[in-house]
Amino acid sequence: MNKAEREEFFARLRAANPEPQGELVYHNAYTLLVAVVLSAQATDIGVNKATGPLFRLADTPEKMLDLGEDRVRDLIKTIGLYRNKAKNVIRLSEQLIAEHGGEVPGDRDELVKLAGVGRKTANVVLNTWFEQPTIAVDTHLFRVSNRTGLAKGKTPDEVEDKLLKRVPEPYRRHAHHWLILHGRYVCKARKPDCPNCVVNDLCRYKAKTTAA
Secondary structure, three states, X not given: OOHHHHHHHHHHHXXXXXXXXXXXXXXXXXXXXHHHHHOOOOOHHHHHHHHHHHHHHOOOHHHHHHHOHHHHHHHOOOOOOHHHHHHHXXXXXXXXXXXXXXXXXXOXXXXXXXXXXXXXXXXXXXXXXXXXXXXXXXXXXXXXHHHHOOOOOOOHXXXXXXXXXXXXXXXXXXXXXXXXXXXXXXXXXXXXXXXXXXXXXHOOOOOOOOXX
16 A cells, blocks of 8 residues: 555544544553453453453452462453463562552563563553554454555564554554454454445455455
């Protein structure tokens, strides 16, 4: 896509959803961080079912440590990889208290030092809570970027680097959520809903679906 097409691409996504929101439920920066850590290889719906009871009991690092790893593990056992995730939640809570006064840092380098936090998780937290124009490339965003021709790349990091250069400045704050939601509900993996796609004519995908 050329610059004008990219401008139009995001203008249409914004018109369709002016204030896009992620679907994980959280109450503060800490619960957002925990929810994103738990969401790895899991659905937002599944995570929200587990974190509802968890966050009612523990919405700060201190309260999470009071619960203890065994109780955390029991509360999130419906989520994939729950044993390792419980360990990470306890460990990152310890790190936040020891190194950041119990507060979630708004710096990527500091975030990725926390247990269970990679670049994608850090980018979600920075974008959602700290309102930084970061882009977290998950499977949906990776698919949309490659399929549409917006930013083709063989790895999430490659796609992220290209998007940071190609997304027009006015749209960078919400680009992350627009693209993820578009991939989740319209540009789906098995059968994209091309007839109802607002950027259909701008998309470079060759195998577009048609109305039934």
